[in-house]
Amino acid sequence: MSVVLDNELLQTISIVEKITYARVDRCIPRDDKLIFVVGMGDARKIVGPQGATLKKLEQQLGKRLKIIEKVDDKLQFIRNAMLPLKVADISEEDGVVIVHGADEKTRGLMIGAKAQNLRFTEKIVQMYFPDVREIKVI
Structure with a gap:
C-alpha cells in the first residue's frame, strides 16, 4: 500500500x-x-x-x-496498531504473526467484516516491517 x-x-x-x-x-x-x-x-x-x-x-x-x-519492536508495533483492542498474546514464526484477541468480540473487531480491518493493519505493519507476510487472529 x-x-x-x-x-x-x-x-x-x-x-x-x-x-x-x-x-x-x-x-x-x-x-x-x-x-x-x-x-x-x-x-x-x-x-x-x-x-x-x-x-x-x-x-x-x-x-x-x-x-x-512507532517502535523498533515488530510485535509491540502490531500491539500499538491494534489499540485500543486488547491483545492477549502475540508471537511470530517465519513471517506469520499470530495475534490472540482477549475474547471473541475483540477478535471480531480485530478482523472486521471480510477481514478488512486485519488486512489494513497488515499493510500498515508491512510498511515498517516488510518481512511480515501475514497476520492471523485466533
Whole structure:
C-alpha cells in the first residue's frame, strides 16, 4: 500500500505537528478516519491530557483520528496498531504473526467484516516491517 501525499494531507500533518509538537512519520487516510504513525513518546502529545488535544484535532480536521506509536519492536508495533483492542498474546514464526484477541468480540473487531480491518493493519505493519507476510487472529 502506498500513500500519496497530496497538499491536503501535507497540511493536515503540518497542523498536527504545530499543535502537538509531535513528529508525524506517516498519515494514512481511511474512509472517515486518519491514521497517524508517530515517533516514540509522541502518542501522548497528540492525545493530550484526558484526550483533550485529540478531541480538539478531530473537531478541527473533521475526521476521527487513530494514533499508532512507532517502535523498533515488530510485535509491540502490531500491539500499538491494534489499540485500543486488547491483545492477549502475540508471537511470530517465519513471517506469520499470530495475534490472540482477549475474547471473541475483540477478535471480531480485530478482523472486521471480510477481514478488512486485519488486512489494513497488515499493510500498515508491512510498511515498517516488510518481512511480515501475514497476520492471523485466533
